[in-house]
Amino acid sequence: MKWRRQLALWGLLAVWLPGFGQKLPNVGNMTPEASLASTAVLPSVTLEPVLIRPVPSCARSIEPFDVDDYRGPLNGIVARFSQSFDNATPHLAGSSSKCQMTSGDKLRLFVNNNIDPAAYMSAAWDAGWAQLDYDDPGFGQGASGYGRRYSAAVADNIQSDFFGIYLFPSIFHQDPRYFRRGQGTVKARMEHALAHRFVARSDSGRPMFNYSEWLGTASSKALGNLYHPGNPRGFGPTANRVGLSIGNGMAWDVVREFWPELAHKFRLPFRTDQGLH
Numbered sequence: 001m002k003w004r005r006q007l008a009l010w011g012l013l014a015v016w017l018p019g020f021g022q023k024l025p026n027v028g029n030m031t032p033e034a035s036l037a038s039t040a041v042l043p044s045v046t047l048e049p050v051l052i053r054p055v056p057s058c059a060r061s062i063e064p065f066d067v068d069d070y071r072g073p074l075n076g077i078v079a080r081f082s083q084s085f086d087n088a089t090p091h092l093a094g095s096s097s098k099c100q101m102t103s104g105d106k107l108r109l110f111v112n113n114n115i116d117p118a119a120y121m122s123a124a125w126d127a128g129w130a131q132l133d134y135d136d137p138g139f140g141q142g143a144s145g146y147g148r149r150y151s152a153a154v155a156d157n158i159q160s161d162f163f164g165i166y167l168f169p170s171i172f173h174q175d176p177r178y179f180r181r182g183q184g185t186v187k188a189r190m191e192h193a194l195a196h197r198f199v200a201r202s203d204s205g206r207p208m209f210n211y212s213e214w215l216g217t218a219s220s221k222a223l224g225n226l227y228h229p230g231n232p233r234g235f236g237p238t239a240n241r242v243g244l245s246i247g248n249g250m251a252w253d254v255v256r257e258f259w260p261e262l263a264h265k266f267r268l269p270f271r272t273d274q275g276l277h
Contacts, residue, residue, distance in 0.1 A: 089177065089178050089179075089180050089256045089259070090177055090179055090180070100175070100203050100204070100205070101169075101175055101176075101177075101203065103166075103170040106165060106166045106169050106170055106176060107166050107170075109165055109166075109176070109177075110161050110162060110165040110166040113161050113165065114157065114158050114161055119154075119157055120154065122153075122157065123150060123153035123154045123156075123157055124150060124153075126149075126153040126156075127146055127149040127150035127152075127153045128146070130149045130152075130153070131145060131146050131149055135149070135228075135230055136148075136149065136152070136228055136229055136230035136231075137229075137230055138229035138230060139152075139229070139230075152224075152227055152228060155224075155227060156220070156224060159220055159223055159224075160216070160217075160220040163215070163216035163217075163219045163220050164176060164212060164213065164216035164217065164220070167216070168211060168212035168215050168216045168219075169212045171212075172208075172211045172212055173202055173203040173204075174200045174201065174202055174203065174208065174210070174211065174212045175200065175201045175202070175203060176212060178193075178196055178253050178256050178257075179196075179201060180256060180257055180259075181193075181257060182257075182260075189257050189258070190254065190257070192257065193250070193253040193254045193256070193257040193258075194250050194253070194254065196210070196250075196253045197210055197213050197246050197249050197250050197253065198210055198213075200212060200213065213246070213249070214242075214246070217242050217245050217246060217249075218238075218242050220245075221238050221241045221242050221245065222238060224241075225238065
């Protein structure tokens with residue numbers, strides 16, 4: 001089941017990453033740029049981004065990650081993961097009209113999520129577990145079976161994000177992101193996190209029922225029946241998969257709410273020194 005795969009992946013990351021985090025030596029004001037400047041004078045070149053304009057930034061009280069803080073293996077992937085995580089989790093106390101998203105911004109967030117290599121690594125992980133569990137027996141085993149499961153996992157991620165991040169949030173004028181509360185009692189923050197799948201934030205900042213989450217998840221699971229030959233058909237099995245997905249999302253929101261504290265507690269290579277609430 002997908003929630004078990006994701007739990008195993010998070011457990012692996014929690015154990016593996018802290019062992020590779022390295023603290024950089026203090027070398028005063030010396031930087032790679034300063035080192036190069038001492039040996040040669042190079043012309044200044046400025047490269048402008050040309051692919052995807054970033055989604056609107058919100059005021060944040062915590063910067064979860066700075067790539068300079070981590071020098072372990074796969075540091076580029078870790079940086080991408082943390083940046084994606086941060087873009088989708090603005091801070092509630094710092095939100096304002098500048099933080100609102102247009103339909104174009106929601107489309108860019110959807111595209112950014114699905115050109116991120118971390119999304120394809122997640123699909124590879126899901127496909128591996130599906131192979132071990134022998135999900136979708138019609139796909140077979142071996143390399144060809146894994147390839148079919150991997151393609152299905154990529155399709156799951158893309159169409160789920162399309163419905164949940166772009167299409168329904170644009171139709172209902174809802175913000176698809178989770179707004180971290182970041183302060184208050186543990187109980188209050190837990191309730192805030194668990195309520196998100198039921199109460200969304202409108203584009204104007206007002207609370208409203210989270211139509212995007214429920215309709216997006218239902219649409220995604222119904223569409224998945226077309227290319228997952230092992231899925232039981234019918235309303236009941238599909239509703240069960242929708243419920244499991246919503247529950248998995250609620251657990252994910254709890255992780256996002258307490259992420260700074262978790263990163264600090266387990267000494268993950270993410271910056272948490274700019275204020276914990």
